[in-house]
Amino acid sequence: MKFGGSLLNNEIKVSNVTNIIKSYFTSGNELIVIISALNGVTDKILNLCNDIKKINKKIINEFILDLELIHVNVIEKIIKLENKKEILQIIYNLLNEFKEILVGISLLGEMTPKSRDYLVSFGERLSTPIISFILKDTGLKSVFFNGKEVGILTDSNYGDAKPLMDTTKFRVRHKLEPLLKEKYIPVITGFIASDQNGNITTIGRGGSDYSATIIAASIDANEVWLWSDVDGLMTADPKIVQDAITIPELSFSEALELSMFGPKYMHPRALEPVMDSNIIVRIRNAKNLKNNGTAIIQNPLNSKIVKSITAIKNIALIDVSGGGLIGYPGTAAKIFESLARNQVNIIMISQTPSESSISLIVKKIDLDKAITTLELNFLGKLIKRIDVNDKVAIIAVVGSGMRGIKGVAGRTFSAVAKKDINVIMIAQGSSELNLAFVIDEKNCEEAVKVLHKEFITK
Numbered sequence: 001m002k003f004g005g006s007l008l009n010n011e012i013k014v015s016n017v018t019n020i021i022k023s024y025f026t027s028g029n030e031l032i033v034i035i036s037a038l039n040g041v042t043d044k045i046l047n048l049c050n051d052i053k054k055i056n057k058k059i060i061n062e063f064i065l066d067l068e069l070i071h072v073n074v075i076e077k078i079i080k081l082e083n084k085k086e087i088l089q090i091i092y093n094l095l096n097e098f099k100e101i102l103v104g105i106s107l108l109g110e111m112t113p114k115s116r117d118y119l120v121s122f123g124e125r126l127s128t129p130i131i132s133f134i135l136k137d138t139g140l141k142s143v144f145f146n147g148k149e150v151g152i153l154t155d156s157n158y159g160d161a162k163p164l165m166d167t168t169k170f171r172v173r174h175k176l177e178p179l180l181k182e183k184y185i186p187v188i189t190g191f192i193a194s195d196q197n198g199n200i201t202t203i204g205r206g207g208s209d210y211s212a213t214i215i216a217a218s219i220d221a222n223e224v225w226l227w228s229d230v231d232g233l234m235t236a237d238p239k240i241v242q243d244a245i246t247i248p249e250l251s252f253s254e255a256l257e258l259s260m261f262g263p264k265y266m267h268p269r270a271l272e273p274v275m276d277s278n279i280i281v282r283i284r285n286a287k288n289l290k291n292n293g294t295a296i297i298q299n300p301l302n303s304k305i306v307k308s309i310t311a312i313k314n315i316a317l318i319d320v321s322g323g324g325l326i327g328y329p330g331t332a333a334k335i336f337e338s339l340a341r342n343q344v345n346i347i348m349i350s351q352t353p354s355e356s357s358i359s360l361i362v363k364k365i366d367l368d369k370a371i372t373t374l375e376l377n378f379l380g381k382l383i384k385r386i387d388v389n390d391k392v393a394i395i396a397v398v399g400s401g402m403r404g405i406k407g408v409a410g411r412t413f414s415a416v417a418k419k420d421i422n423v424i425m426i427a428q429g430s431s432e433l434n435l436a437f438v439i440d441e442k443n444c445e446e447a448v449k450v451l452h453k454e455f456i457t458k
Helices: 011-025 041-050 057-078 081-108 113-120 122-137 165-181 208-219 252-261 331-341 364-377 408-418 441-455
Strands: 033-035 142-145 185-189 192-194 200-202 223-228 249-251 280-285 294-297 308-321 346-351 357-363 385-398 423-428 434-440
Touching: 011 057, 011 122, 033 122, 033 208, 041 057, 041 113, 041 122, 057 081, 057 122, 081 113, 081 122, 113 122, 113 200, 122 142, 122 185, 165 185, 165 208, 185 208, 208 223, 249 252, 252 294, 252 385, 308 364, 308 441, 331 346, 331 357, 331 364, 346 423, 357 364, 364 385, 385 408, 385 441, 408 423, 408 434, 408 441, 434 441
Parallel strands: 033 185, 142 185, 223 280, 249 294
Antiparallel strands: 192 200, 280 294, 308 357, 308 385, 346 357, 385 434, 423 434
């Protein structure tokens, strides 16, 4: 079971989390619990990291005091006297360590990716022992670990490390299986791992989902439950479509598309460790226990052609054109490699059969980097012209039921055409799981509504 930070922002919600854990454990289940940082703590740490050159001892002292108040407040209101002294000492030791590192880094005035990972890890390292001690308070046996201690091994790509699964599986299984046999509830930090040199790494923002599936794959769990404050993956954003409903079942491939294109209820790589297994992944709402949420399984029974209509905003379209693109092998590769070197992620690609232009979709935050890279390296050479439109949105029609079904694209574009919505760019892979197209951002909500009506509520 993984619990996200939105469920951990005050003592009432923390108590609800531990009540859920106790309820399922006392019903005869073996449980491993993955915990995110308390709500807002990771953002506070990241903001401090971004301003490291401006901070001084006064700012550091105020920051540490703020974190102390957040965590000690939960301890004082929930944990009984006999366990309170020990958990408070753990928290104070972590905060002292945090403070010493911050002072050292502030004196250097430099924040490396390695240092950032170490600092950001304190969010989960502070929250996890609190949950473990609350469980002990209720008479259960519990022990806590960070991701490094439990055995999750990654490469050294700080900030977005990749797990080395063969070694990780062996180490995690060796650590956890004896504890499960002794009826312990291991409580583990999400988001945190270590590289082969023992340095703390993090596995990407929102990585607690990923930690949960890595550990599940390592011990061959029956199910992974990703607890959050939503009922599951939805047929559309309920803020746009009022009659959007929870999708009861999805395949792994469909869920992977939605994790990339849909609302960010799940880390994009979280499904990788369990995709080839029989482990079921459930997304459930800790505030609505009667709802079974969304089950992600190998062979879902849901026969709907389209499962969800999603939209992505805050993107930009870059169209590059020129005779230098025509007929020369490797020109597109040169463009993509140059953008990749400058940390620009390309979301969608389309190229005309004449090869005279390539259209790229990037996030708005990457737009300046992308344009600068293209201008410096290619304008006047391979590329004669660069056109940009930063007022666009992607609409994605997702569902494995589209595979081999004639007329889905026709229905899609006929529906949006009736609303006088112009399609600027189209992309569909051979898997036919996702039909994505680009439109003016002002038409985004209207397109989602009309397609939801066309495929899901009809």
